[in-house]
Amino acid sequence: MELIQTPTAQTTAATDLLLGLLSLFFSYSIYKMKAKDKGKATIWAAAFLLLSIGALVGSVRAGFVLSDATKFALNQPFYLSLALTVALFVIGLFYDLTNGHITKTHVLSILGIGAFFYILTVIFSGMFFIFLGYAAVAMLLALFAYSVFAVSGKVKGASMVASGILLTLTAFAIQASKAISFHLIWDFDHNGTFHLVQILGTTCIFIGISISLQKTDNTKTIA
Incomplete structure (x- = not known):
């Protein structure tokens, strides 16, 4: 494969690669953490792993000159992993909201919603705003909830x-x-800048989740 020569595309690919490797490290760190709440640790390790997959695939999409067929093939794991990452984020939020009393039916339902938005990106190929809208709604809900958690002290690291x-x-x-x-x-456009800010955001989320896992007193499981 031929490396792309556009400077902004190169920084987009490089920052996506960095995000992917960092998220993979976060996933491994949570997986290996001696957390008392194994259910919560599993959810967040999976979320960071899927984010890593999406970012690593994204770095290939941005960094190489690809045929339309190859782009379409790479779009499938890219959009699916990101859609399920958001779904797992929502599952992690509900886990905290319910003190760990979240059922497998709820988990599968939320994952199903994520899969639905992935299907929309297949039907409306190339429309990244579909994912952004889905993710933004989930993040706004999470921002409100974790802000309340931070004020109330219910969840450490909130x-x-x-x-x-x-x-x-x-x-x-x-x-x-x-x-x-x-x-x-180097030259950055909105894509590379998006990744840089996302790296900072992902790092903050990892730190907060790590704190909550270290400080949790009661072991919870998914029913």
Whole structure:
């Protein structure tokens, strides 16, 4: 495969690769963590793993000159992994809301919603705003919930999670605007900037989730 020569596409691919590797590290760190709440740890390890897959596939999509057939093939794991990442984020939110009393039926239903939005991206090929809208609604709900958790003290690390969600929403706004570009050693457009802000947001969420897992006193499981 031929590397793409457009400078902004190169930084988009590089920042997506960085996001993917960082998310993979976060997933492994949570998986290996001696967390008392194994159910919650499993949910978030899976969420970061799927985010990693989406970002790594995205780096290939942005970084190489590809045929239309190859792009279509790569779009499938890209959109599916991102849609399920958001679904797992919502599952993690409901896990905290219900103190771990979330059923497998609820989990499968939320994953089904994520799969539905993936199908929409297949039907309306190339319309990334479908995913952004779906993710934005989920993140707005999560921002409200984790802000309340932070004030009430119900969930440890909630303030970091809320900060990460706010940064993620900012990244979505940058992506949707398609108006931001700058030069800082390399050339960045809205896609590369989106990834940079998302890296910061993902890191904050990881720190907050790690704190909550370390401080949880009661072991919960998915019924």
